Amino acid sequence: MKNNPFTSPTFVTTWLKHFTSFKEQYSFSFIDDLSFIKNKKLPVFINIGKNWTKAMSYSISPDPESVPKNKVLLIYDIPNYVIPNKLTAGGPIKTHKVRQYEGFLANLSGFKTLDEYMQDRFDSKSRYNFRKNKKKLTQCFHINESIYFGSITKDEYDAVFKSFHSLLKKTFLEKQVSTNILEKWDYYYELVYPMILEKKASLYVLRNEDEPICIALNFHSEDISFLFFSVYDSDYSKFGIGYMSVMKCIEWCIENNFKGYDFSKGYFHYKKRWSNVIYNFDYHILYDSKSITASFLAFFMSNYFRWKQILREKNLNKAFNKVLFHLKNKEKIDDKYPGFQFGPKTELSDSHQFNKLNFKSCEYAFLRKPIYEFIYKTGFHIKDIKVTESQGSFWVIGQDKMQKIMINN
Template identity: 40%
Template sequence: MLDNPFTSKTYTSIWTKHFNEEKPPIHFKFIKNVQFYKHKLLPFYVNIGKNLTKGIDYKLNVSADDYKGKVFFIYDVPTYFNLEEFKVTNNSSLRLKKLFQYQGFLMDISTFENQDDYINAQFSSKNRREFKSNKRRLETSFNIKYSFIHGSISKPEFDLLFKQFYDLLNKRFQGKQTNYHHLKGVKWNFYKVLVFEMLLEKKASMLVIYSDKNPIGITLNFHAKDVLFETITVFDPDYYKFSIGKTSIIKLLEWCFENNYKISDFSKGDFDYKRKWSNHSYNFDYHVLYDVNSIKARLIAKFSITFFKIKLYLRKKKVNNLYRKYLFKIKGGKAVSKHNSNYITEKLPNFTLSNAFKLIDYNKNDYRFLLEPIYTFLFASQEPLSNIKVYQNKLKSNVYIISGTKGSTKIEFN
């Protein structure tokens, strides 16, 4: 792969600073394009970046023998990278074991003219009308702006955006009551430093969907020569009715075609939306390279292979999902209040305001739980947010009226 961002000098330097005590990465003559760090006690070497990359590629030099007595573990090698086929030779004791770990999905757009051409090939006319309708309704109801950051950005602007990114992710995973490992202090600090530097180098980008000045959708990407890696994506759950994720994918497709990219890679993880949007699936494999003539190397390789086979088995049984929910609870995670989903609605074609109701400011923190039903009302009524007024019943504080120019709806919380 040309210009792999995950083996670049910037990525390597920042990763080692955060995760390897700034120790210099280790090079070997027998393998090119990838660097390693060493286990504290064993002759066991792991690729720089570990499992925080979206794809590692390498090339072997079979004439070198500095692999002897050692084991090398390389995370996340996508099969579509098309590495040279490994061949056992009589004059080399190097062996390779590949371990499947994840399914990956991508959009190969190399044979399409534009985003409409690709979407027409993937979806029915009904789906395409839905995409356009969702985008139109979003832009009708809110003051929407799309920003693709790929290059220059000031540090204060970036710091604000990355805090908003964190807040959106935190809100999303609190709602799911799940521990999200990227939000851990060390990892998030790593991303904050890395993304700023790689944005300036145009090896990273951020697609941001704004409602007024507030981000409601952010997608972090990394870039190779003609491949875009969608890395972390999040949307404000209050806007779920508008399917912002689909609009975001279309915007990324537009950018890829405008900039002559061939692939938009959803990366690892088997999700329904990836299957619908992608036209190619592939495997994420872990590669174990080891010296077959070394008893110690063979034992270490066998142990690591068995360990990751067990992890894959547990992941298939969804144990990892239970583990993350358990971590969320024991680490004091606070779930988002669920009363915004426990309500009934009633359309009021002829609502007349009376003294029984008072006008409220739904933007205040005390009423934030009303945003999801308000935005759902907007989706149906197709009118601007500025038209909306919300009233609370003075005697029944769990009853609200959402009123617009095209009708009203009563919301009663259980």
Template identity: 40%
Template sequence: MIKSNPFNSTTFLSFWSKHFLGDKKASTFNFAKNLSFYESKIPGLHINAGKNLTKGVHYEFDPKSGKEEKGKTFLIYDVIDFATPKENIKNSPLGLYSVKQYPGFLIELGDYNSLDDYMSKTFKKSSRYKLRKYKKRLEESFHISFKAHCGEMSKEEYDAIFDSFRNLLEKRFGEKQISNNNLDPEEWNFYKDVAYPMILEKKAILFVLYNNNEPISVTLGYLSDNRVFDAITVFDIDYAKFHLGSIKIMNLIDWCTKNDWDILDFSKGYFDYKTRWSNKKFDFHYHIVYDKSSFKSRVLAYTLKSLFALKQYLREKKLNETLHRFTYALKNKKKESLDYQFLEVDDRHTQKELAPIDFNLSEHSSLKGICYEFLYLHQEHLENLNVFMMDETDKTFLLVGQNKKIGVKLNV
């Protein structure tokens, strides 16, 4: 059982209702006392408040339904904790379909007292070496800090982080060339509105990895009594060589073990990193509850069950990924991948006057990830890096660090 589920909290549900229900009102029903429902556009169908924007709900099925449920059908998204005996449902006037939809992944941390303890018992020595190398290289090349924002936080700081959060998401999914529902204006505005008051209430948290004062990885999490839900996460793709995704997870585990959080929940959906880091897999289900005595309710419930079963089949065949790429392509121009190569240079290339380049400017933004790769490969620090134009026509540049200099040619 999820204690103090943040997605059942008054703050989360009130902001969700404000953004998505308009004038509609949510109501409670006897069969699921800790959930509230709103009437959908389909007559007779009621959907749980929060819908698919929660990261997991739980409820206990009460077989003693009343007249309020008569003739109605209920759809409950993302059920992850349901231990009601089958006999309770069998003897109820309400029927239940449970349709598996998404895999879920989490780390149970109760048996580990530190990040090192978890890694030593989870990864081989060679893997631990690589992971620690990524973190060490990052800290050798930049001024890195990590902060968990929970409780007191100024609105100005919050807004600045959330603006960076969105920019990083747009950059990340632009590179992948797939659409991301979190960036839909209606959905993003909800997340931005609800997270701040929940942070002040210590029911949400922003984990931020900084280079100086610039966020380079941001994770929005929600908090129950013992569980951290990793809701939305992103890292700056310019730092890809440093494996920021792995470093971010290491920071989360370290924070959880130091602050006595037993579960780090990666939430729904399959990604390779989740299988590498998690030690428990579970499933998200959609529940369809219906009135057994109502023909209309039975037909609607069976139709919904069949629809969601079909969606899951298509998802398992990875057709949803094709759809996300297609919808992205409809809205955006195709982005050409950057092709480049490093070139060995000698003193002849640096005897003439070369024009300095600021790769932070938008016209040179393609150089940023290349420069950071140079820092990683040669263990240089950003403060010691200088970039020069060697040949504008040929698109060649010179990267000069404290101990290494190398040429770069963009193949455009």
């Protein structure tokens, strides 16, 4: 992999600053492209970035004099479509390759447009629905899209990242799962800005007027773009704006001659729908086979990761994240994000006393999702909608149609 963003000086320096109490790096002349940190007690060296990257790669030098004696090297997250050159047969360095997560890739080779790729992946009904939802979104709201790659002002960056953080926090609260993304937000904030300027990262932003409603962070090697993480405002979920993010990023990749858009590890339904290659991530454990200590450590580590993957395949990690979330979050989620249902389309009589609401205010944020669902069903533009409260009930009204909103307590 040429120009891996996760081995760039900016990435390495920032990661060391936020994840280690010591800054010493180790490199070995027999393995190119990677640097390592050392375990405090054991002769184990771990690639900088650990499992906080989306893809690692390396190449092996044939020089037998340069191999590290009595040592173990652990390299996380190597997509098996990246194939390092083989070690010399009969040499002292051996490798355990341990399968871990599934990964998902949109191989864009041979496709000249987004439409060509979508025709290859989806039937006509699905393509029609994607187009319909995008058209409806632009008809109902003031929508614009941006991709920041190579340049962004610091003020604009700060504004986008503030919205990014808010959307992620809302999403994980709704899903009720714990995430280390928010816990390390200062790291991402410091990392991404310089990498955008270096063209090693980009931000896709979908806005309703000036408000970001969908954001995707991508990192870039010379010919592969990696989706790092993305989020959308669930209030707009009827419009399928998460798919619009994928469509725009794939289109951008094709236009900029990237050979692939890598959705990376972790199963989500949308990844499987949009990818045409499913691959595995491997952990590579390189060790000095002539050393008893190194051989034992490598054997123990490989079995540890194999058992960890078995538990992951049984979804125990998801259950753990649920428990962790509830330990960290004491607030009642149902109160913060109440459910709703639509009531009968009753005409309001003159006896009702109307109080027109500013549903864009934080006070009435809980009304946005049902309001946007009403807009989706009717096709009204947001500027033509008014929301009222009368006798403790809410109504959303547009031109010739109206709907009562009942909030579930």
